[in-house]
Amino acid sequence: xxxxxxxxxxxxxxxxxxxxxxxxxxxxxxxxxxxxxxxxxxxxxxxxxxxxxxxxxxxxxxxxxxxxxxxxxxxxxxxxxxxxxxxxxxxxxxxxxxxxxxxxxxxxxxxxxxxxxxxxxxxxxxxxxxxxxxxxxxxxxxxxx
Amino acid sequence: xxxxxxxxxxxxxxxxxxxxxxxxxxxxxxxxxxxxxxxxxxxxxxxxxxxxxxxxxxxxxxxxxxxxxxxxxxxxxxxxxxxxx
Numbered sequence: 001x002x003x004x005x006x007x008x009x010x011x012x013x014x015x016x017x018x019x020x021x022x023x024x025x026x027x028x029x030x031x032x033x034x035x036x037x038x039x040x041x042x043x044x045x046x047x048x049x050x051x052x053x054x055x056x057x058x059x060x061x062x063x064x065x066x067x068x069x070x071x072x073x074x075x076x077x078x079x080x081x082x083x084x085x086x087x088x089x090x091x092x093x094x095x096x097x098x099x100x101x102x103x104x105x106x107x108x109x110x111x112x113x114x115x116x117x118x119x120x121x122x123x124x125x126x127x128x129x130x131x132x133x134x135x136x137x138x139x140x141x142x143x144x145x
Numbered sequence: 146x147x148x149x150x151x152x153x154x155x156x157x158x159x160x161x162x163x164x165x166x167x168x169x170x171x172x173x174x175x176x177x178x179x180x181x182x183x184x185x186x187x188x189x190x191x192x193x194x195x196x197x198x199x200x201x202x203x204x205x206x207x208x209x210x211x212x213x214x215x216x217x218x219x220x221x222x223x224x225x226x227x228x229x230x
Contacts (some may be wrong), residue, residue, distance in 0.1 A: 046229070047154055048153075049151070049153055049203070049206070049222060051206055052206035052207075055206060077229060088230075089229070089230050109230060112230050113227075113229060113230040115208075115227075116227065116230075117153070117203070117224065117227050117229075118228065118229025118230070119153060119154035119227065119228055119229075120228045120229070121154070130155045130228075131228045132228070133228050
């Protein structure tokens with residue numbers, strides 16, 4: 001079972017985790033990304049490419065399912081204005097055993113960072129700035145082959 | 146054939162619009178050639194596309210490199226490297 005959601009609403013972790021507790025899943029791993037208040041960031045604005053974003057997230061989820069034989073994968077990403085401390089991204093993977101769930105979860109978040117068309121803009125007291133991509137993100141995604 | 150251009154993040158801000166419909170002349174065959182042609186449209190386009198290393202693109206919602214052919218493309222997006230997650 002694959003679930004992909006791009007939404008402006010806050011991420012309901014309890015509901016999302018419950019949705020991957022499917023039959024046959026002995027191990028469930030999850031990752032939550034939250035907005036940091038680095039350098040006085042008061043708001044993080046997330047822009048995306050509607051249509052391509054959902055398709056890209058679905059490809060990441062399907063890739064993880066096929067590679068690790070997952071019972072369920074959920075990827076949720078927020079867009080719009082997000083405050084420090086709020087969740088921006090959620091990934092959960094369900095497998096028969098823990099190792100597949102843990103590895104697949106790491107794969108999803110690493111690949112999402114390079115494959116899904118999102119752009120972050122930080123709002124600070126000095127003004128707003130677009131976040132630059134980090135070379136390390138591409139390297140980590142490439143490590144998965 | 147008309148192509149719907151989409152711009153995101155600072156590329157959208159510098160170009161001054163999020164989308165525009167274009168009809169490139171015959172002879173514009175690759176994504177790189179299209180960006181060269183677009184850069185001649187206005188000073189804003191030229192500014193946005195000045196540093197190609199900072200640009201990424203998608204043809205019909207799939208990432209594409211500058212040498213990718215644009216024949217048959219309906220929608221082409223130009224944007225900075227992605228920063229989600």
